[in-house]
Amino acid sequence: MQFQQLMPVGYVKQPPLKTFVIAKIKKENTEKQIKLYKQKYHQYFYQHDYLKLVKQGKEKDHVLMLFCFPEDLEKMKVDFEVEEYIEIELPSIAPIHKDQKSLYNDYWNILHPNYEYPHKQNKDAALRMQQILDTKVTRNKCILYDEDNTIVIEAEDETHINNARHCVMVAMEKLAEHNKNENQQKHFHDLQYYAKEMTLVIYFEPCIMCAMALVHSRIKEVYYYQKRVVDGGLNDQLQLNNLKQLNHKYLVFYQH
Structure with a gap:
């Protein structure tokens, strides 16, 4: 994939x-x-x-x-x-x-840019996405894993409980609780960037709310399978992952 x-x-x-x-x-x-x-x-x-x-x-x-x-x-x-x-x-x-x-360079000699596109894809992203495709029922689902490719959190959409409980929001809540339990000696504010260097694989493109939550969590990269028809936050039009006025940017890859 x-x-x-x-x-x-x-x-x-x-x-x-x-x-x-x-x-x-x-x-x-x-x-x-x-x-x-x-x-x-x-x-x-x-x-x-x-x-x-x-x-x-x-x-x-x-x-x-x-x-x-x-x-x-x-x-x-x-x-x-x-x-x-x-x-x-x-x-x-x-x-x-x-x-x-x-x-x-046709205009003037230019120094090499700081960033290169496209970036290399995470080698485990396709495997994690296939796990979602094999197990997904009717609700959106996501998998969050760390830089060692160890799954940290799996979450599903819980909008049947509350309209705001999209699977990204559920995953971030679970991750915050996980980090607090793993680091009882630290004050919670020391862990405010609790998804730093992590990768999120998700079936549906995150909405605007979820895309912003991922900015605040300092996620490294996001992979999604299906674009949203409306309210998507990580598409060619909005690109909330790459806004100049925000103090964090993350990479986004998509399948459809």
């Missing part, structure tokens, strides 16, 4: 562009100009550090150096020996994977 990875928004899109100013510098002056630039403005492009500072120009006796934004050119150029300043459109955000990096 093979899963597809839920890719981040913008996985293969062309980058959004922003106007930068580059400096055309004679090769014999390169070392001096770079040293001066780093002394004076080493933090200037801290939000764009995926762009390399210097690249070879079309003319062999010149290099091109990332210099500034247009509005800062007049005040920044005073101390530099530059033959020409050129405005150019460059990617305004960093690439997130190798394929995107190759697109960005």
Whole structure:
């Protein structure tokens, strides 16, 4: 059984562009100009550090150096020996994977992204999913296992008891109780990230509520078999596992 990875928004899109100013510098002056630039403005492009500072120009006796934004050119150029300043459109955000990096390289030399997609799949995920397929009745079911591939919790949907008791919520409740029992000497708040480095395999795509609960639990990755028609939280549209404004992200793989 093979899963597809839920890719981040913008996985293969062309980058959004922003106007930068580059400096055309004679090769014999390169070392001096770079040293001066780093002394004076080493933090200037801290939000764009995926762009390399210097690249070879079309003319062999010149290099091109990332210099500034247009509005800062007049005040920044005073101390530099530059033959020409050129405005150019460059990617305004960093690439997130190798394929995107190759697109960005058409604009400028780009540093290697921090993340690579797709990620390797957990080797036991297919086995755990088959266990669910073999035993699932009418309710949703999930299996939670740790980095040693040991099953920690199994849970089923309990919405017949309470509408909010989806199987993810039941699993998180069981896991919290399990951790408290295993670590009586620790205060419960020490275990607030109680699913860290764990993998969840579940039949139905987690809903919005459950997807957010998995963020708070610091889950490592989620595998699901069937997408929800409505209210799914881990699909191409919502991707609650990968929101920039949240302080945790996790990987998602799906079958259908």
